[in-house]
Amino acid sequence: MRAIIFDFFGTLSDPSAEADRLGTFAVTAAALGVPADRFSAVMAEHFPRRATGVYGGTRDTLLAMARACGVEPAPERLAAALRSHRAGAEIVRRPRPEALGVLDRLRGHGYVLGLLSDCSSELCEAWPETPYAPRIDAPVFSWREGRLKPDPRLYATVADRLGVPPGECWFVGDGGGREHDGARRAGMRPVLITNDAYPEVRHLRTNPDSYLPPDRLPDLTGLPALLGHA
Ligand SMILES: [Mg+2]
Structure with missing residues (x-):
């Protein structure tokens, strides 16, 4: 096994940050001048299209979401909302406590590392500035690829960009x-991160997997040992 491919939200990012998402949406909604509950509902309803690039980048997406809420924001309101929204996205994408250290250890063991994330524009636009970027050899974003998991082309794309056959890839x-x-x-070997220490956010996981892999860990701490690096 030569490569490890990670999901992003709730896997590399702090699972508890999911609980902050609605609060960050409320700040964006206030900046746009739309009710917070309406904005959050529209953002959730439009997630599959936001996450496949249908509305373009974050500015254009916020404009589309405001219009879906029945509001035409003035340019200065939209600019303020964009600033708020990007700040909120930074909160939501913070690393889980062990994430960066585990990535460094795995790189030290010679693995190449990939990312496969169902995400909207915020993560993709900010990626180069994040602490994840220098640690991930091949990030693949649904927003850029125009398709969502479990589309087989996404898995083929990340393996191809890593230069490793799928049969030599872990997926975490x-x-x-x-x-x-x-x-x-x-053809990859899946590992489930159960996030047992974060039961309060389990209901926020979208489209949960009905297939449970035999390899399961409560968080990333035990991953090097699971891969044979005690
Ligand atoms: Mg996830």
């Missing part, structure tokens, strides 16, 4: 988006 994720079934079908 917290089980949203039927990602483990997709990984298994792609």
Whole structure:
């Protein structure tokens, strides 16, 4: 096994940050001048299209979401909302406590590392500035690829960009988006991060995976040992 491919939200990012997402949406909604609950509902309803690039970048997406809420924001309101929204996205993408150290250890063991994330524009636009970027050899974003997990082309794309056959790739994720079934079908070896210490955010996982991989860990701390590096 030569490569490890990670899911992003709830796997590399702090699972508890998911609980902050609605609060960050409320700040964006206030900047746009739309009710917070309406904005959050529209953002959730439009997630599959936001995450496949249908609305373009974050500025254009916020404009589309405001219009879906029945509001035409003035340019200065939209600019303020964009600033707020990007600040909120930074909160939501913070690393889980052990994430960066584990990535460094795995790189030290010679693995190449990939990312496969169902994400909207915020993560993709900010990626080069994040602490993840220098540690991940091949980031693959649904927003850029125009498709969501478990589309087999996403798994093929990340393996190809890593230059490693799928059969030599681990896939590590917290089980949203039927990602483990997709990984298994792609020929990768899936690992479930159960996030047992974060039961309060389990209901926020979208499109949960019905396939449970035999390899399971409560968080990333035990991953090097699972891969044979005690
Ligand atoms: Mg996830």
